[in-house]
Amino acid sequence: MFDNIGRKIKGLARVVFLVGIVFSGIGMIGMWITGTGLNDNAGGFTIFIAGLLIGAIGTLCAWMAGCLLTGFGELIENSEAIRHNTEDAQYSLDNLRSMAEEYRRSGKRARQQEEPQE
Secondary structure, three states: OOOOHHHHHHHHHHHHHHHHHHHHHHHHHHHHHHHOOOOOHHHHHHHHHHHHHHHHHHHHHHHHHHHHHHHHHHHHHHHHHHHHHHHHHHHHHHHHHHHHHHHHHHHHHHHHHHOOOO
16 A cells, blocks of 8 residues: 555646646636626626636646645655665675675784794
């Protein structure tokens, strides 16, 4: 369930964006349908402009929410990659330290064997 959470959040961002676009379109069309019943021209035009604003603002909000969620998903994916790389580097560093310690010990033994016994 919590594996690859960054990818899942990015998928959720796409869903939020699409649902936001659909709902803003529905709101815009609903506003236009409501405005067709008005008799005066000024009121109908105002409703038309209000419908356009609902569509534009809804689309903008859906886009911003999608961008924020996508950015958060990317942040999680990148932090997981950094953690993985850091663990690999730590493993390599630990191996290097143990190899250096082993080399140091073998060097001491070789020097002790070379020194003449008094």
